[in-house]
Every structure is written in C-alpha cells, then in structure tokens.
Amino acid sequence: MIPVKTTHLIILGGSLTALALIRDGHRLGLTVTVLCAPEQIACLSRLATQISVDEHDDAALCAAIAALPEAASSALICDSDHMLRFLRRERDWLDAHVGRILHPGDDTLEICLDKAACGWWCRAQGIPTPITYEVDDALTRVSPPPNYPILIRPEETRHGSARGLPKAMELHYDDDLEIVLQRFREAGVRPVVNESLLCVGLRQFSIGVARRADGETRAVTAEKLRPLPHHCAAGSYVQTVDAPEARDLALSAIEALDYIGIAELEILHDPNTGRYHLIEINARPWAQYPIAARAGVDLLGFLLGLERKPGTTASATWIDFGADFHFALSAQGVVRGREITLFSWLGSVIHANCHAYWDSRDQKPFWRQTRVLLTRIFKAM
Numbered sequence: 001m002i003p004v005k006t007t008h009l010i011i012l013g014g015s016l017t018a019l020a021l022i023r024d025g026h027r028l029g030l031t032v033t034v035l036c037a038p039e040q041i042a043c044l045s046r047l048a049t050q051i052s053v054d055e056h057d058d059a060a061l062c063a064a065i066a067a068l069p070e071a072a073s074s075a076l077i078c079d080s081d082h083m084l085r086f087l088r089r090e091r092d093w094l095d096a097h098v099g100r101i102l103h104p105g106d107d108t109l110e111i112c113l114d115k116a117a118c119g120w121w122c123r124a125q126g127i128p129t130p131i132t133y134e135v136d137d138a139l140t141r142v143s144p145p146p147n148y149p150i151l152i153r154p155e156e157t158r159h160g161s162a163r164g165l166p167k168a169m170e171l172h173y174d175d176d177l178e179i180v181l182q183r184f185r186e187a188g189v190r191p192v193v194n195e196s197l198l199c200v201g202l203r204q205f206s207i208g209v210a211r212r213a214d215g216e217t218r219a220v221t222a223e224k225l226r227p228l229p230h231h232c233a234a235g236s237y238v239q240t241v242d243a244p245e246a247r248d249l250a251l252s253a254i255e256a257l258d259y260i261g262i263a264e265l266e267i268l269h270d271p272n273t274g275r276y277h278l279i280e281i282n283a284r285p286w287a288q289y290p291i292a293a294r295a296g297v298d299l300l301g302f303l304l305g306l307e308r309k310p311g312t313t314a315s316a317t318w319i320d321f322g323a324d325f326h327f328a329l330s331a332q333g334v335v336r337g338r339e340i341t342l343f344s345w346l347g348s349v350i351h352a353n354c355h356a357y358w359d360s361r362d363q364k365p366f367w368r369q370t371r372v373l374l375t376r377i378f379k380a381m
Helices: 016-027 058-066 081-089 092-097 105-112 115-125 176-186 244-257 292-293 299-304 320-330 343-350 364-380
Strands: 007-012 032-038 049-052 076-079 134-136 152-154 169-171 191-193 203-211 219-225 235-242 259-270 273-284 318-321
Touching: 007 016, 007 273, 016 032, 016 191, 016 259, 016 292, 032 058, 058 081, 058 092, 076 081, 081 092, 081 105, 081 364, 105 115, 105 273, 115 191, 115 244, 115 273, 152 176, 176 191, 203 235, 203 244, 203 299, 219 244, 219 292, 219 299, 235 244, 244 259, 259 299, 292 318, 318 343, 320 343, 320 364, 343 364
Parallel strands: 007 032, 007 076, 032 049
Antiparallel strands: 134 191, 152 169, 152 191, 203 219, 203 259, 219 235, 235 318, 259 273
C-alpha cells in the first residue's frame, strides 16, 4: 500500500534533529511548520514557519496545532523523546486533529522510550543486548548486585546533557555507583544501568530505518567514528559503512516490534566475542539523520510516498564540526591524547560531505553556531 501523499509537515521540537527534518521536508517540496521553544537552533531556519510555544505545556502545544489551518491534512513528527512522551499523552487528541502521525503506536513507544524495558524486551525476543539491571524507585539501589564494569545513563535521551549528567558513564566500583546515583537523584533524572561492553576495538553502529505499514523498509547503516566509545558521548563524526550483520539485527528488531515510522537503532560490535548487541531503539529521527538522504536513502520521502531515486546509494560522512573540534583538540581529545594525528583529523574533516549546520540554502544556523564556537575558543585562550 502506497501512503497518501501530503504537502505539509509539522515538526514538534526545535533541536538539531528538527533542523535536519526541516531541510529534508523542504527538499521534498513540503510546507514545514515547527513548534518549539524560542532560541532553539531550528528557529533560525528560513525553510520553515516557526511557532514559539512552551514545549512543557501540553495544552499550549495542542492549541498551537489546532490553530494550524492545514493540521488535518499534515504529517506530524517529533524530534525528541520528550516530544514523543507528549504524543503518548495526547494520542487520542492528535489522532483526531492531525492527518498522519509518523510514529508507531503507544505499545511500541513504551518499549522504545524506556531503555530498561527495551533491554528486557530484547532478551524476551532473543535479540542480543547487554544485561539490564533494575534501579529502585528511590534511585538508591541496583539489583541484582551488578558485575562490573557497568554503564549508567539517563533513561530519557535528550539533545545535549540531561541537567548536567553525561550521556553515559562507565563505573567499576560500588562506591562510584553510590556517588553517581546521588547525582541522578539530585538532578531528578531516572537512570538505566546495563553491563558495559566498552573495550579496545569496540565498534559503534547507527542504523536508520523507515518502515511502512505494508512492511516495506528502507535503511542506512553508519558507524560512529568519533568520539571514541570510551567517551560515551553523542556522535560528532559518522560515516556510512557496509555492515550487513548490524543492519540485519536492526531490521529483525524492527520486524519483531511491527514498527511503523522512522527509527534509529544503536548497535555495538564486541571484538572479544564477535557478537553484535542492540543497545537502544530511538523511535524518531536522530541528530545525524541527514546522512541518510546524503547516502541516497530517502527515509521521509519513502514514508510519505515522495521517495526520490530509490536504489541510488552513495557514500556519506556526517560531521558536527564544533563538537568534533572539541573531541579532537580538547585536553581529553583524540589528537591531544595521540589516538590520531592532527593531519589525520584534518583530513577526515575535509572528507566530510554532510554537515550538521551548513546548508547553502539555509545558512543562518551555521553562522550562529560558528559564532558560538569562536566565542568558546577565545574564552579558552
């Protein structure tokens, strides 16, 4: 079944992912409207209409959507787990007021949004995944007693740090776990705890998938090359690769979920065992989302029946230069740490053909981000 075509796209959220979706929607000839808090990067795009709204006010979000004359014939997509939780809370209302929601149903969202539940679901399905430990409601105890090392991270994926907490952290001792749990309690953020697979030679894969109700799929496979795994941070330099085992694992999980929409699946390859492990399923587009279109995989167009040049693929390398600059040249960076040479890093930067902020048709986000980067550099001197 070919999806009904649409000419309007509503994006909830204003993150870097939202900026990527704006540009992708514009490429497909869609009229794009973004609902987000002011001062977010997507607010600077000239390719969409921005409506300022409190992202933490469900009533305000619903009112803003209801005020859109084209809402009933629009497709709606979220840029973050926070917005997906709004979608779950207001599913009935949104189903009645929006033409099409480009995300799976609530049962699937519940598995994807709860990292611990995702781990337990994977084990029930026989999908390789690290051991998940249970954290009590008071955030004081982990059970069963963990076998170290373990990895602790915020349960909700956020763009940027979650209230000062790292994206993930490897722990080796009970005392460290106690200290970090206290940090999570103070931040009011619930953690998820898994066995750690961090080791020399660990490979990090990101599989972007779009799946329609008829079971047809499109997928792009990329490897996160920087930062290195032990930095436990969001990707700043990502490259498409041929990794059929990682791709097949991702597609098997998507099929088992009967997933509908766009997703990113994070997969690790452990060189010690040769096994691939599913780490996370993000039920939405992700920061490096533009790499798909650059590689010739039209995820959004495929879902909307607007796919361009299906089957035409190319190599793509995505970079967030500001973040990559930090991970290369900071005191703990790969260049300063002599994990790669300065010339190798510069060569890789030049090789990138897909950029987080730069778009010749939409330059303002790039210049704003460049100003921010230069300010940080001068302050550090």
